[in-house]
Amino acid sequence: MTIEKGQLLKADIIKRLYYKNPLSLTQLSKLTAKSLPLITKVVNGLVTEGYITEQGLAPSTGGRRASLFLLNPEIQKYIVSVAMDQFTSRLSIYDLARNMVYPIQTIELALPGEDEAVDQLISFIDQHIKASGIEFKNLLGVGIGIPGFIDAEHGVNHSHLRTKNTKHLGKYLTIKLGLPVLMDNDSSLIALAELHFGAAIGKRDVMVANIGWGTGLGMIINGKLYRGNSGYAGELSHIPLSNSNNLCSCGKRGCLEVDTSLLVMTRRAKDEIANGAASSLTELFKDTTRNGGELFLEAAKNHDPLAVSILSEAAFLMGKGLATLIHIMNPECIILSGRGAIAGKILLPPIQQAVNEFCIPRIADQTNIILSELAGNAELLAAASLVVEHSKFEQLEESTQLT
Numbered sequence: 001m002t003i004e005k006g007q008l009l010k011a012d013i014i015k016r017l018y019y020k021n022p023l024s025l026t027q028l029s030k031l032t033a034k035s036l037p038l039i040t041k042v043v044n045g046l047v048t049e050g051y052i053t054e055q056g057l058a059p060s061t062g063g064r065r066a067s068l069f070l071l072n073p074e075i076q077k078y079i080v081s082v083a084m085d086q087f088t089s090r091l092s093i094y095d096l097a098r099n100m101v102y103p104i105q106t107i108e109l110a111l112p113g114e115d116e117a118v119d120q121l122i123s124f125i126d127q128h129i130k131a132s133g134i135e136f137k138n139l140l141g142v143g144i145g146i147p148g149f150i151d152a153e154h155g156v157n158h159s160h161l162r163t164k165n166t167k168h169l170g171k172y173l174t175i176k177l178g179l180p181v182l183m184d185n186d187s188s189l190i191a192l193a194e195l196h197f198g199a200a201i202g203k204r205d206v207m208v209a210n211i212g213w214g215t216g217l218g219m220i221i222n223g224k225l226y227r228g229n230s231g232y233a234g235e236l237s238h239i240p241l242s243n244s245n246n247l248c249s250c251g252k253r254g255c256l257e258v259d260t261s262l263l264v265m266t267r268r269a270k271d272e273i274a275n276g277a278a279s280s281l282t283e284l285f286k287d288t289t290r291n292g293g294e295l296f297l298e299a300a301k302n303h304d305p306l307a308v309s310i311l312s313e314a315a316f317l318m319g320k321g322l323a324t325l326i327h328i329m330n331p332e333c334i335i336l337s338g339r340g341a342i343a344g345k346i347l348l349p350p351i352q353q354a355v356n357e358f359c360i361p362r363i364a365d366q367t368n369i370i371l372s373e374l375a376g377n378a379e380l381l382a383a384a385s386l387v388v389e390h391s392k393f394e395q396l397e398e399s400t401q402l403t
């Protein structure tokens with residue numbers, strides 16, 4: 001086996017353990033489709049390097065108990081994770097055990113943005129890398145989840161953060177930050193988070209609704225993320241099901257987004273309050289240090305009547321859109337994820353009502369609708385895994401190995 005192939009296999013084993021700790025040598029052999037002796041040799045090398053540690057023995061199945069291996073929770077390798085939406089960007093840093101080692105930081109950064117917004121993003125990331133105290137050499141890279149049409153393979157964002165310097169935003173950020181920068185669509189990343197770490201584990205056909213400033217969709221088909229012909233599958237927001245004729249941000253009319261986005265819901269709440277409606281939001285909206293959408297969701301979660309009413313109407317329309325897709329995909333389940341999912345069980349009844357009303361019962365009865373347990377952190381977790389997926393995990397320097 002060549003050095004290059006050996007390094008690729010090492011990286012593959014680390015990725016397998018990142019997604020599913022712990023695993024036995026036999027399980028790793030099956031997952032990587034490599035022989036057991038080869039896997040044993042490579043794992044032993046990774047143990048020596050400090051990436052992997054032996055956890056103990058698997059439960060007895062009647063024969064000799066297999067040793068279990070997991071990523072060393074003390075290994076000093078970290079990932080910068082950035083989750084962006086239309087108004088707020090969040091950053092945290094994870095270790096390889098998926099522990100958040102640097103708390104979530106936020107910056108108000110409106111999309112779409114151009115050179116100034118790109119500079120703000122670079123400064124924001126650089127500032128918090130330095131504030132974390134983590135040695136630069138121990139960072140594997142930066143993963144970014146962002147709305148819009150993203151060419152993840154080439155780091156091109158066709159929707160937001162355009163800069164005169166280059167259309168290849170990922171490459172530009174890599175040069176400026178001095179770290180590998182990987183980008184992907186936020187809804188695709190959220191679906192991947194649910195597939196690897198959340199409610200879609202072990203499932204083959206799933207739709208993951210990303211509820212936020214828009215309504216995105218990630219589709220898992222045959223146990224893998226489905227991106228479509230050009231990588232842009234899942235634009236649920238732009239199905240023409242709106243009850244109004246309002247112009248959407250995409251330039252078209254009738255899109256679902258004009259009735260279901262958090263931005264629209266927040267505006268509706270402010271209009272209702274201006275017209276005399278009583279709501280806890282009257283006081284909450286006075287807090288200009290926090291995003292209005294977050295305040296709206298907080299009020300809904302606390303059962304504010306106005307917020308619940310507006311959210312329920314929007315959720316019913318989301319359900320109508322999902323009902324359309326259920327007829328096409330016939331999924332095992334629909335997962336409500338993204339930051340909007342923190343509204344919790346309020347979302348379920350109106351979405352289920354719409355599915356019951358607009359779906360053929362035989363099909364609707366086969367699809368469960370569930371809330372994500374990852375919710376607001378799904379995109380951050382998946383942005384970190386984006387870096388893991390593309391890292392080659394070169395041999396650790398002596399100073400980063402643990403004894």
